[in-house]
């Protein structure tokens with residue numbers, strides 16, 4: 199039995215934020231990881247996806263500038279791109295582990311599980327701690343259809359030696375839209391199949407429709423209101439069949455129909471930790487139904503989007519909660535930006551235009567077509583639009599939804615504007631380099 203102040207289950211962005219934070223405060227901590235040190239984001243999520251996306255973005259920039267004195271659109275070389283991705287990801291687990299080693303943070307490579315006495319079993323090691331933090335994340339959900347065993351996931355896509363000529367994505371959420379965009383840019387025939395009429399449900403419906411039009415214009419076969427019911431081998435390929443009886447052959451089918459919390463094998467019932475189908479139940483101090491066990495990041499059942507910066511923020515909150523001498527306030531989140539990356543990026547933050555329309559006494563919405571604004575005309579962005587939500591009483595921006603090739607930058611500027619409660623007078627106090635995206639900020643409200 200080894201004794202610690204805090205044991206952390208999961209060595210992803212959430213768990214590592216807790217481990218380093220508590221270690222810096224002088225706690226004896228141990229972190230347990232069953233698979234790849236670093237977790238989903240740097241190994242098989244955000245970072246590898248964004249490495250592939252760099253080539254997609256460069257290709258898109260070249261394509262739109264064909265009428266702008268540029269000749270020729272570069273082609274994606276999948277093996278070379280994958281080699282670049284692997285050069286990055288292959289270093290992550292070792293680099294993360296050696297970081298823990300040099301910080302002298304105890305770490306165990308094993309699937310952790312609670313024992314009935316509340317200790318944590320990590321392989322042959324039994325770890326006893328005053329508190330435990332669960333940060334075990336989510337894993338891809340495989341829909342229950344005939345031929346489920348033939349479905350691949352984002353983990354497979356992001357490490358494919360060979361990308362088939364024709365691929366199908368089942369589910370048009372973040373993962374489906376982003377990976378479909380990459381496969382399409384690599385010159386593959388792509389089917390993006392969604393079961394309802396509302397892909398990317400958390401985002402503004404008008405802007406999602408604009409994005410779907412962009413995906414279709416790029417040649418992606420977007421099928422809404424379509425249920426895939428069967429996948430079966432057909433020679434070297436797979437045959438996909440829908441509920442309406444339509445069918446086609448495709449090289450690979452990827453389940454991009456959401457992710458599920460990793461909770462099944464943790465022995466949570468032994469330690470009185472309640473869960474729902476969405477994850478671990480926590481209060482507004484991120485404490486589970488067992489007061490000595492906390493949970494953070496993708497594994498928790500909370501309404502905040504499941505994103506790396508959110509996992510890190512929750513990790514830092516738990517560090518404060520476990521080291522403060524006085525009682526800490528409930529967790530309060532700043533406005534959280536989310537971005538669906540691609541040739542056209544879709545981003546959102548704060549009060550949504552839909553919420554604003556429901557409460558039009560409090561908010562107004564500026565729906566601006568930015569396509570002909572200099573910043574977007576310069577790069578020949580085919581469609582740039584922003585809906586800015588403004589609080590009537592203060593005149594301040596409190597939310598926005600953006601579609602453009604530059605949305606990831608615009609949304610981060612707006613994150614500062616919203617967080618710092620800047621009104622247009624305050625923004626005008628700064629001299630911002632012109633002509634840039636930042637210098638557009640004063641015209642949004």
Ligand SMILES: Cc1cc2nc3c(=O)[nH]c(=O)nc-3n(C[C@H](O)[C@H](O)[C@H](O)COP(=O)(O)OP(=O)(O)OC[C@H]3O[C@@H](n4cnc5c(N)ncnc54)[C@H](O)[C@@H]3O)c2cc1C
Nearest residue numbers: 208210211212232237238239243244310335495496505506
């Ligand atoms: C394809 C894809 C793209 C994404 N892109 C973005 C993006 O662009 N931006 C963004 O912000 N977010 C993105 N995300 C989401 C982001 O990866 C997650 O929000 C983030 O990784 C959550 O961190 P976490 O620490 O909660 O969980 P994870 O990173 O999933 O880490 C949990 C860790 O716990 C380990 N574990 C599980 N069970 C046990 C056990 N019993 N014992 C020990 N260890 C265990 C797992 O192996 C894993 O390493 C993406 C996700 C995917 C899948």
Ligand SMILES: NC(=O)c1ccc[n+]([C@@H]2O[C@H](COP(=O)([O-])OP(=O)(O)OC[C@H]3O[C@@H](n4cnc5c(N)ncnc54)[C@H](O)[C@@H]3O)[C@@H](O)[C@H]2O)c1
Nearest residue numbers: 341368369370371372373374392393454455456457504537
């Ligand atoms: N850019 C980013 O920040 C980024 C990128 C990828 C993933 N993520 C994170 O990972 C999480 C998971 O992403 P995701 O795309 O897997 O999930 P998601 O929940 O965003 O989307 C899955 C979609 O699939 C649909 N669906 C469910 N069952 C289906 C079926 N049988 N057939 C067709 N469609 C079906 C759902 O209605 C949903 O719209 C996201 O919520 C996000 O937090 C973030």
